[in-house]
Amino acid sequence: MQNRSFFKMGLTILLLIVCFISFALAAEGPGWIGAFFVKGKVGLKWKAVDSSTEYKIYRSSEGGDFTVLTSTTKTQYFDTNVSSGTVYVYKIAAVTGDGELMSTEKSISIPGAKAGEFRPPTWIGVRVDRNKIFLNWDNVDGSMAYNIYRSKTSGGEYELVGSAQATKYADKEGTVKGETYFYVLTALNEDFEETPYSEEKQIKYGMSMDEQKAAEIAESGIVLEDIALTFLFDLKTAGNLGDMNQPTDVVIDSKGQIFISDALNQKIHCFDNSGKFLFSWGEKTKSGKEDVALESTFSYPFSMTIDKADMIYVGDIMNHDIQVFTNTGEFVKRIRVNTTGEQEGFRPNGIAVLDDGNLVVTDAGNHRFMKIDQSGKILFEVGKRGSKNSEFIFPDGISVSKDNVISVIDVINCRVQQFDSNGKFIRKFGEPGQTAGTFGRPKAIFENTDGRLWISDGLGNIVQVFTPEGEVKAAITTFENTDNILQTPRGMFIKDGRFYIINRVPHQLLVFKIG
């Protein structure tokens, strides 16, 4: 008996809860079944409200006030009056005898660009590579595809050569090497409406990488100075010893004599200032182990520098030492830097001599640079592997200014870090990139007497000239009176109005007159 009473009471409470929920739901207006954008219109569908006589569709555009779009007795509606790139908010009111019962709000974003904003693509770049012309542009909101047009004349009659859904295209069909082509782009939206042409971009099919690089720099907006270089001669052969094999560095002594480290022939060659071969020294080290390396033997003579007394320092990255010679090739001494068992062997990729006779050297394998004395004793060292200030990932060339500012090439970080004479970080400049002031594989650095820093780049095949503070001022990619081009350039020297640069893979030294 008592159980039956409890049962009735429970059932009553349950019914009251159901009624309350139903009332509450009904009071909140129609429940949404769906709201979506498809085929250019917004579809709305909701649940019926029993007591309603009709439904009002409210719409707000871009955060504005709601207005009644229309009324209907149905439980669905298609809004065809929508614009691309616009956000609409909908709500449905069920009209009852007690007033309007409002639904919750639904927000719909209409894809595409706003009216008037469906624009042509903007160029990122055009480049010839591997026998194709590669076109890149930015994404245009609301675009479904892009058309690529080509002409042989600027502003001329463009021919549709292809379409792409991505923001890139590789053009080859029908192109002829040596021809210059002019490209424009359009964007297409879902209705196949096409934008006007983009700006025109031209490229010579067959343009060298250097020509392309020069064109990119010209487009970068940085105003660069023109450094006039007149080609004088190149050096590839060391007399009867034959051709050089991947030379690395060059220094000039007080007489104007040219010294080149011929890495894979394990020799240092000396030429007079007209390029006449004079003499060589150096033999291949029989063993790669430094403890058996004999005087004037090399495994991989990589870096050089010269002091005011014409003493030539040669860094050997496989023998892990620096040998010092007179400018007649006489061995003076060997400098070794001790490394711990956990460290790689000393790799002097870059050497510079300070006024006090001490040296600053990079040690590529151990990601540091050091100040050492003439015995190889480390006076201080800076760096470990990393990308923060005073950290390096394979430091390479090094230079010291008249003000004793030490500039260190930080290859993989694509930057130059500068330090005071005590190794305190001053600044850095450069980042990865292909435009002026950026680097691909910076290699060697040479400080000219005017304080400007000349930096060779083995990936971009370029030499850039920076102010002492790191502002790019010039970029050298091509030469006017020679067919020689830069190919993996490395060591440089400037003296008596001449610019000397090692071109590694062509196995040569290029000599130019500046100005």
Place this chain on the structure above:
Amino acid sequence: MKQLIKLVVVMAVISLPMSAFAAVSGSDHDLTGDGTQLCFACHTPHNAAGANLWGSTPSGTFTGVQDLCYTCHDGSITTVGTATAFNATLEQHATVGSDCSGAGACHDVHTQNPNNSGKFLVVTETNGNYCESCHGATPFTGAEGLGDHTAGITHFTDGANFTCNQCHTPHGATAQTTNPAGLTNPILLADNQPAAYYGAFCISCHNGTAPAVATSGTGGVAATDVFNYSEAIADGTEQMHPTITTTGLTPTGGCNLCHDVHDPAGTASGYILTADNTNSAFCTSCHNAAGAPAVGGNTHYTGIPTDIAMNNGLTPALPWANQIDEDGSAGADWTSATANMMVCETCHSVHRNGNTGVDAAYFLRHENGLTNQLCQACHTAN
């Protein structure tokens, strides 16, 4: 099922760069060393100006990706390969397709240790080398013309101790001066024709001394070895079978005219001839009165003489076709040769086996001299 297929495809697409990422991390190509910015040393994700998302396309004398590799393997970042693979004056293994890394190539720059080589090699090690993955029993497409590499180690009778690397090196090989064999990329340890004749590298072993450039192995062919094929030993005047171009007589070439070190087609002997020489058939394929000197219809009788006893028990012995045994392995060289048959080799030994006398120019098996000793070895009975 469609969902499953989609999932598999998506996972596969994702896993490709992820696997490359994982493989590079911690490898020698992990240039940052701390796993951050791992890819950026070589790639740039946006606005890449070069192929394969490289910042730029480097230019140089190398091929494809190797030009990019050289921007580090030039000594600035590493000395690995600077004197070999990245020595532009030396000969390198031909690339598969356009590159040394990637689909079908020997290397994958993103995977350092798939076979514990540590050299980013993806080809399989077989018999102590990585060559036979492509140059094995089934010739690699595109390499069929490179010396019929159908059996990589058949050249040497002791195959267990002989590998491709004893003659070849994939990187830093000596460039061939001339190449009558038509091989475009032999990648030999030394030039096979630095001077007058093709085969100098062959003879650097087959000269009675240790090989000049081989760094391991048996120490070369002893002076008394039957494989001592030096063109000029003893008094320096003797010659064996001509291999040098001489006026109008011998075709250009050298050892390769008769031998193919990789494919002893048709021969079961150690001669590695390009064709079988049973009953001197290979000799007469050239010496047919048209393509070689003074041999043809009007020459010494060959065949089975009516008096076969004439050549039995003589000193020095003049072997019948089925008695020739000079290939260094026990037993007759030509097992199916005709018994009691006089052939070229009955009188001649093309590499002068046995004779150091004045008649070496005719590479006679034994000295004939002014008294025709060799002739009389048979003909005295009559």
